[in-house]
Amino acid sequence: MTRPRSCPDLYAAAAAALLVTAAVLVGRYVYTYDDLIVGWPPLLGRWDPHLGPGTPAAVLVAAGVVAYGPAVAARLPWRALLPAAWGTALAWTWSLALIDGWDRGIAGRLTTSQEYLSVVDRWHDVPATLRDFNGHILLHSPDNWPAHVAGHPPGATLTYVLLDRIGLGGGGWAGALTITVGATACVAVLVTVRALTGERLARRAAPFLALAPAAVWMGTSADGYFTAVAAWAVALLALAVTRRSPGWAAGSGLLFGLTCYLSYGLTLFAVIAAAVLVLGRRGVRERPVLLAALLAGAAVVPVAFTAAGFDWWEAYRLLVTRYYEGAAGVRPYAYWGWANLACTVLITGLATVAGLRRAGSVLVRRRAGSERADGVRAGEVRLAFLVAAGLLALLAADLSGMSKAETERIWLPFALWLLAACAFLTRPRGWLTAQAVLALLVNHLVATGW
Numbered sequence: 001m002t003r004p005r006s007c008p009d010l011y012a013a014a015a016a017a018l019l020v021t022a023a024v025l026v027g028r029y030v031y032t033y034d035d036l037i038v039g040w041p042p043l044l045g046r047w048d049p050h051l052g053p054g055t056p057a058a059v060l061v062a063a064g065v066v067a068y069g070p071a072v073a074a075r076l077p078w079r080a081l082l083p084a085a086w087g088t089a090l091a092w093t094w095s096l097a098l099i100d101g102w103d104r105g106i107a108g109r110l111t112t113s114q115e116y117l118s119v120v121d122r123w124h125d126v127p128a129t130l131r132d133f134n135g136h137i138l139l140h141s142p143d144n145w146p147a148h149v150a151g152h153p154p155g156a157t158l159t160y161v162l163l164d165r166i167g168l169g170g171g172g173w174a175g176a177l178t179i180t181v182g183a184t185a186c187v188a189v190l191v192t193v194r195a196l197t198g199e200r201l202a203r204r205a206a207p208f209l210a211l212a213p214a215a216v217w218m219g220t221s222a223d224g225y226f227t228a229v230a231a232w233a234v235a236l237l238a239l240a241v242t243r244r245s246p247g248w249a250a251g252s253g254l255l256f257g258l259t260c261y262l263s264y265g266l267t268l269f270a271v272i273a274a275a276v277l278v279l280g281r282r283g284v285r286e287r288p289v290l291l292a293a294l295l296a297g298a299a300v301v302p303v304a305f306t307a308a309g310f311d312w313w314e315a316y317r318l319l320v321t322r323y324y325e326g327a328a329g330v331r332p333y334a335y336w337g338w339a340n341l342a343c344t345v346l347i348t349g350l351a352t353v354a355g356l357r358r359a360g361s362v363l364v365r366r367r368a369g370s371e372r373a374d375g376v377r378a379g380e381v382r383l384a385f386l387v388a389a390g391l392l393a394l395l396a397a398d399l400s401g402m403s404k405a406e407t408e409r410i411w412l413p414f415a416l417w418l419l420a421a422c423a424f425l426t427r428p429r430g431w432l433t434a435q436a437v438l439a440l441l442v443n444h445l446v447a448t449g450w
Helices: 006-029 053-074 076-102 102-107 116-122 127-138 154-165 171-182 187-195 199-209 222-243 246-260 266-281 283-288 290-307 310-325 333-349 349-367 375-400 412-424 427-445
Strands: 045-047 446-448
Touching: 006 116, 045 053, 053 076, 053 116, 053 199, 053 427, 076 102, 076 187, 076 199, 076 246, 102 171, 102 222, 116 154, 116 171, 127 154, 127 412, 154 171, 154 222, 154 290, 154 310, 171 222, 171 446, 187 222, 187 375, 199 283, 199 349, 199 375, 199 412, 199 427, 222 246, 222 266, 222 283, 246 266, 246 290, 266 283, 266 290, 266 375, 266 412, 283 290, 290 310, 290 412, 310 412, 333 375, 349 375, 349 412, 349 427, 375 412, 427 446
Parallel strands: none
Antiparallel strands: 045 446
């Protein structure tokens, strides 16, 4: 008797659910709050069942995508599909954020004592602040920066400082910008997948990217903004190598440079960029100037910040010291080394786990030489390779030990590339339902925070 093809998918999803369950139980009954320094392990938050003004909208968006998403994504003209995906991601993220209300869910997120807006008033003289930025990273330094400011290069804080300077100050504007920009990340992934693997797979991935459980943390975390910048850097690179365009390559490099000055950990996006270059090697061979344009673009932001007096390498060295002076010096790697992966399950969903299983199967069969040479199969191998690069970058971040806890927020930029694996799934409505239910349960049962 032939085993249904969906059974291994269900086994993979069940194993992921067990991983999350183990992380919850071990976190609550083996360790204490003083060990892990999170309120509802493995998530940073607290148990708080609640409803909110965003609840009806979130349910309606989820129901609409489950019922019509796959069919609409398959039939809508490509130029219309991209804004439709962005609009859906916006609606999904806004509605989830508003489950916690306007103040707690959006306007107050980036104004807490550890967040970027709390130091906007200290940036009266931007060049002077950049020159002196490293002098306030360590905990014992005078007027040390709050955790999130110290934990990132100044490009992150400077974004919100500039927003304030143009008259859009306060948490409401910062939250709206972060959600609006962050929601474009799903479009960037779709553009990349279509350019490198074909339109069919991009269309299949679209509903899953628009209805990502990661949206719980995309609204409103600055990491959602970082996610979009990094995703568009990869998308422009994919367009550059497939269209042989030095302009797209320079734009990609510019965004890669900016990405490194938004978050130190996103230097790992070099792994995903390398995968894109491998997949587009024919275009690079035909137009070597693409690499020159990419590198030239990538130098712009680092040169500008260095000329302004900010030393990236020294800042990173100081950050590592501060990291272990704080919570990271207490949080046990023996727990977070695997519990971080449970957080990844929560931000990507069980459907992504099943998709990753299928992606791995594609790569194994390709290595065994059993893949057909037709275009569809070639596209699947290319997508599996791209997803594997995203997973490798995430695992490298985990092994580094520089992300113990809070990875439901910190790893958002990597998570979206894993979600692309959902293009391999059959019966998408069932898996979309699982994705939506997970996001709604987490957002309604846990008061997430960072």
